[in-house]
Amino acid sequence: MQGTGLIIVKKNHLNLAAYDLNLLTAFDALMKEGHVSRAADRVGRTQSAMSHTLRRLQDLFGDKLFVRVHNRFEPTPKALELAGIIAPALASMRMALAGQIYFDPKTSQRQFVVGMPEIASFVLMPQIMPALARVAPNVDLNILDVASSNSSASIMSGQIELAIGYFPELPGQIQGRQLAALDSVVIADESNRFLREGRMDLESFLAAPHVSTTVSNDPFGTDIDRHLQSIGAQRRIALQLPHQLAIPGAIKGTNLVATVERRILSRLRDADDLVRFELPFQRPAGGVLLIWHERHELDPGHRWFREFVIGAVAN
Numbered sequence: 001m002q003g004t005g006l007i008i009v010k011k012n013h014l015n016l017a018a019y020d021l022n023l024l025t026a027f028d029a030l031m032k033e034g035h036v037s038r039a040a041d042r043v044g045r046t047q048s049a050m051s052h053t054l055r056r057l058q059d060l061f062g063d064k065l066f067v068r069v070h071n072r073f074e075p076t077p078k079a080l081e082l083a084g085i086i087a088p089a090l091a092s093m094r095m096a097l098a099g100q101i102y103f104d105p106k107t108s109q110r111q112f113v114v115g116m117p118e119i120a121s122f123v124l125m126p127q128i129m130p131a132l133a134r135v136a137p138n139v140d141l142n143i144l145d146v147a148s149s150n151s152s153a154s155i156m157s158g159q160i161e162l163a164i165g166y167f168p169e170l171p172g173q174i175q176g177r178q179l180a181a182l183d184s185v186v187i188a189d190e191s192n193r194f195l196r197e198g199r200m201d202l203e204s205f206l207a208a209p210h211v212s213t214t215v216s217n218d219p220f221g222t223d224i225d226r227h228l229q230s231i232g233a234q235r236r237i238a239l240q241l242p243h244q245l246a247i248p249g250a251i252k253g254t255n256l257v258a259t260v261e262r263r264i265l266s267r268l269r270d271a272d273d274l275v276r277f278e279l280p281f282q283r284p285a286g287g288v289l290l291i292w293h294e295r296h297e298l299d300p301g302h303r304w305f306r307e308f309v310i311g312a313v314a315n
Contacts, residue, residue, distance in 0.1 A: 023060065024086050026053045030065075031083050031158040034072040075157050083158050084173065084295045091299055103301040105136035105308075112139070112305050115146030115160040119213070119244045120288070123264050124164065124313060131312045139305075155293050161302065162292045162309075168223065173294050177306070178287040179313045182223065185265065187248070187274045188257045199277040200257070202233075209238030211247055211258040223286045224259060224279075248274060 029039035030050075040050035058065055061082065066073035075083065116124070121143050132139060146154055148165030152174055155163055170176055186200070194200055194208040212222065228234055239250060247258045248270040259279065265271050290309055296302040 019060075020056075023053060023057055024090060026050065027057055027065075027079075027082070028087055028090055028158065030054065030057075030073065031075060031079065031087070034066075034074065034157070034159065036073070080156050083156070084293065087158050087295055103304045105139060105304060107138070108136060108301065109138045110140070110301055111142055112162065112302075113142045113144065113160045114162045114164065115144045115151050115154055116164040117147055118145050118242075119261075119264065120164045121145075122245065122267070123261070127315070128309060128312045131315075132308070135308070151291065155291065158293075161296065162290060162306065164288060164290055164309075166223065166286070167289050167291060168226070168286075170289075170291060174291050175294050175297070176289040176291040177310055179290050179310060180263075181285075181287045182283065183262045184224070184259045184279060184283060185262045185276050186257055186259050186279060187251060187265070187271065187276050189252050189254060190273070190275050191253070192255050192257065192275070194255060194257070195275060198275055200280055202280040205257070205280045206233055206235055208235075208257045209255060210235050211239045211241060211250055211256050212237045213241050213244050213247070222259075223284055227281065227284050244268070 025043055026039065026045075029042040030036070033039040033042060036050050036054065037047045040047045043050075045053070054066070061078065063078040064076055065079040065082075066075055068074075125143070128141075132141070144154075144160060146160060146163060148163075148167060151160070151163035151165055151167070152171055154160045155174060156171070164179065166182070167176065186205070188195060188200075188208075192208070194204040196204065200208065206228075225235070238256060241247065241250065244260060244264065245268065247260060248268050250256065251258060251274060252270065260268070265276070290306060292302070292306065
């Protein structure tokens with residue numbers, strides 16, 4: 001119609017019977033595994049059959065869908081868009097076929113795949129697992145050691161269902177809830193030359209060499225580095241470690257300092273005889289988040305598990 005500003009698109013009736021819906025199951029497996037042979041094992045097919053299925057999927061959607069990066073197939077933007085529709089649709093179909101219109105944690109045998117840095121699992125599993133055993137004895141967890149920097153991409157691709165970590169920014173399709181506020185303390189060897197009466201002022205804190213861990217997706221390193229950047233300051237990271245468990249041993253007998261979460265100190269070996277003091281500045285607000293893709297919003301099991309984790313950590 002001219003002059004109305006309306007564009008009318010005529011849509012043909014789509015006959016689902018003309019399509020092989022098993023292709024969607026294969027697509028879901030490829031998204032989760034990122035590898036043809038593992039995806040084939042997941043759905044009970046041969047590798048050659050899965051390769052043929054991938055070609056059919058590419059023809060169906062008019063897109064490569066997956067691009068080889070090193071030894072993995074990474075999804076294209078089109079594949080990520082499709083995953084947001086296909087994954088929840090398959091989950092709903094599975095629940096309908098199993099007669100599960102609601103989620104019963106007492107009888108469910110579901111597995112949840114959760115990504116988190118090693119230190120998060122070190123801190124949180126003692127809180128989560130005893131409670132899970134009481135209320136959902138047959139629910140299984142698959143915890144993957146996923147750095148915060150990779151969590152959003154892993155959730156978008158469907159490789160993990162939830163993630164726990166520090167996320168300064170989240171993509172639009174990712175939802176999140178805070179699990180705990182960040183509460184840090186600085187530790188140092190008692191012989192550290194930058195200490196003054198068991199503490200450091202900001203000048204000494206910046207002059208001292210620091211230990212940091214690679215668990216953040218913040219371009220400045222951590223929320224602490226972001227704050228220092230905002231006031232025109234910078235600390236020297238003299239040692240970068242993949243795990244916080246190694247920090248106390250690395251600090252002893254040196255002038256290194258490290259900022260760690262207060263709640264883990266009691267569980268870090270060799271930390272008892274280290275000096276502890278507060279940060280010499282007001283820490284920016286922030287916290288550890290539980291995040292997930294919005295496609296899981298209507299999944300009753302996923303919703304139950306999210307609330308369970310939040311409650312278990314709070315308690």
